[in-house]
Amino acid sequence: MKKKDKTKEKKWNDKYRAAEILAVFTKHNFYSNGFTPVEMRTTLEDLGPTYIKIGQIMSSRTDILPEEYCSELEKLRSNVKPLEAEIARAIIETEAGKGINELFSEFRDEPLGSASIGQAHYAVLKDGTRVVIKVQRPYIADMVKSDFVMLKKLAAFANAVTETEDGSTLIDLKSVINQLEKVTNEELDFRVEAENTRKFRELCISDERIVSCPRIIDELTTRRILTQTYVDGFPLSDSDKLDEYEVDRIAVGKALVQNYLHQVLDAGIFHADPHQGNIMISGKVPYWIDFGMIGHISQQNINIVQDMLAAVLMRNPDRLTTIILSMGITKGNINKAKLTEDLDDLIERYISIRDLSNLNMGTLLGEMSTILSRYKITMPSEFTMLVRSIVTFEGVIEKLSPELNLFDLLTHKMLERIKKNFDLGEKVTSILRDVAATGSEAKQMPGAIIALLRNLSKGRMKIGIELTGYDDLMKNLKKLAKDAALAMFASVMFVGSCILCTTDIEPKTYGIPFLALIGFIVSVALGIYTIIRMGERKR
Numbered sequence: 001m002k003k004k005d006k007t008k009e010k011k012w013n014d015k016y017r018a019a020e021i022l023a024v025f026t027k028h029n030f031y032s033n034g035f036t037p038v039e040m041r042t043t044l045e046d047l048g049p050t051y052i053k054i055g056q057i058m059s060s061r062t063d064i065l066p067e068e069y070c071s072e073l074e075k076l077r078s079n080v081k082p083l084e085a086e087i088a089r090a091i092i093e094t095e096a097g098k099g100i101n102e103l104f105s106e107f108r109d110e111p112l113g114s115a116s117i118g119q120a121h122y123a124v125l126k127d128g129t130r131v132v133i134k135v136q137r138p139y140i141a142d143m144v145k146s147d148f149v150m151l152k153k154l155a156a157f158a159n160a161v162t163e164t165e166d167g168s169t170l171i172d173l174k175s176v177i178n179q180l181e182k183v184t185n186e187e188l189d190f191r192v193e194a195e196n197t198r199k200f201r202e203l204c205i206s207d208e209r210i211v212s213c214p215r216i217i218d219e220l221t222t223r224r225i226l227t228q229t230y231v232d233g234f235p236l237s238d239s240d241k242l243d244e245y246e247v248d249r250i251a252v253g254k255a256l257v258q259n260y261l262h263q264v265l266d267a268g269i270f271h272a273d274p275h276q277g278n279i280m281i282s283g284k285v286p287y288w289i290d291f292g293m294i295g296h297i298s299q300q301n302i303n304i305v306q307d308m309l310a311a312v313l314m315r316n317p318d319r320l321t322t323i324i325l326s327m328g329i330t331k332g333n334i335n336k337a338k339l340t341e342d343l344d345d346l347i348e349r350y351i352s353i354r355d356l357s358n359l360n361m362g363t364l365l366g367e368m369s370t371i372l373s374r375y376k377i378t379m380p381s382e383f384t385m386l387v388r389s390i391v392t393f394e395g396v397i398e399k400l401s402p403e404l405n406l407f408d409l410l411t412h413k414m415l416e417r418i419k420k421n422f423d424l425g426e427k428v429t430s431i432l433r434d435v436a437a438t439g440s441e442a443k444q445m446p447g448a449i450i451a452l453l454r455n456l457s458k459g460r461m462k463i464g465i466e467l468t469g470y471d472d473l474m475k476n477l478k479k480l481a482k483d484a485a486l487a488m489f490a491s492v493m494f495v496g497s498c499i500l501c502t503t504d505i506e507p508k509t510y511g512i513p514f515l516a517l518i519g520f521i522v523s524v525a526l527g528i529y530t531i532i533r534m535g536e537r538k539r
Helices: 014-028 037-047 049-058 067-077 085-096 140-161 173-188 190-204 239-244 249-267 299-313 317-327 336-352 361-374 381-400 406-421 424-457 471-500 514-538
Strands: 104-107 118-125 130-136 225-229 269-271 279-282 285-288 294-296
Touching (some): 014 037, 037 067, 049 140, 085 130, 085 225, 140 173, 140 514, 173 190, 190 249, 190 269, 190 294, 249 285, 249 381, 249 406, 269 381, 294 381, 299 317, 299 406, 317 336, 336 361, 361 406, 381 406
Antiparallel strands (some): 104 118, 118 130, 130 225, 269 294, 279 285
16 A cells, blocks of 8 residues: 655646746846846746756757757756655655665665656665666646646647748647657656666667666656666766776777667667766766657668668759658648759768768758758658757767767668668569550650640640749748737737736736736747747848
8 A cells, every 4th residue: 555645745727837937937037138048048947847848858959049058958957956855755655655764775865866857866675786766756747737738828829820821830839849748748657768768678788798778677666756777887978987987988989879870770769868968887888878768760761761861872862852752741832943952952062072981960960950941841750859869969979989970880880781681683673663664654755745746736735934033032021021920919918918917807816817917928928939030030
């Protein structure tokens, strides 16, 4: 029988949470002092776990935010206020149904680390096994749920006011929020992370002397606590410790790269957040930790990624365009010729000029993502997660061992796969089928040409001429008009909310009419959104 939960925290509701969010915005007063990188980080910290998680994800999106903002947001990965030891102990006892002294021969109150959703403590089981037990913050699920209710309402409103003439949106905030909610909800159930860890061990760890990861202690793992074997070491980011213990950086780097490529290309399951803090060094062996975010990619999409890389290496922008359009979701009409031209420029800059061994894959993928975003092409979620993971991991390897090049090693690995999977009989059959189809079409060509000339001579054919080159100008004018409309709407709503504050309209929260409160939140959010859009356009 489980013990009664001793934790005493406020339960969250939409009305209380809205008032708290407004209080945070009022406290920071960023609209008068400017939204600096530090101000953005501290605002997200004060807004709570949901927004801290958003900040953590955004810290790796240099394609959206400037570098100085991303660097500041990286601090959200570790600078989180820890839980009180008494609360952490109470949660463990409630989930396990036993007292701390019954469970462990040693338990340290000082946390090993504290994150937005939970924190980790060192302990020793009765059988002498050293473990790390992760404890979820109390009532965080209620708070996150309340946050996402408001975020989805705001996203739906933002999508409505930014809808284009063809019915699409410039930024589909609603789908972004839905995806973020899905990821966060999975992280709130530690059983998901436990299962991710088990699968990763099974599929991606073959020799623990080269690369390893912790083991899950099943009997002490529930929705709110997760227990795994302790990795006695230090994070890969600790450069001084790497030198102190004489760790061979190149050997560790090669081991990590080979294992990562095995994850992506062979196992189809990969660490989706492979930053330096999620890789530990113990006995000169790298350990993957923290499997809250795991990516999956099907063999079919692995082959598509392989074809995309081959198109880049062969400098074939037409083939690359075809692959992207077959894989992505498009909104509105796509100027295929212009897209191919932009991809051709990208390939020429990165393949023709640079030596492949020096090519920065993260930058290449980042620029390609920017191009696809410009044409409103949305790639599958597993592909975008893989791109973010590769960009993060390449940065880790670049800092650890600059001699290694992820793009070069990935190319070799894919060429090995192509050779291994090459079926000569199938290729010959495919070629003969194409030749036969071409021959069949060729026999029909003379008749088609005669029919074309006959219709042309009798005036039955119309020739349409399409002017191109003015699309970007018209789009920019439309965007500027919408920015002005958004800014005006936000201003009117803000002023209207201020006027409502002078009335006695019920209900009220902290003396402020609830309707005015919602108006403040929406107008401030719209203002931030408009400023960010205008700033991106200037860049």
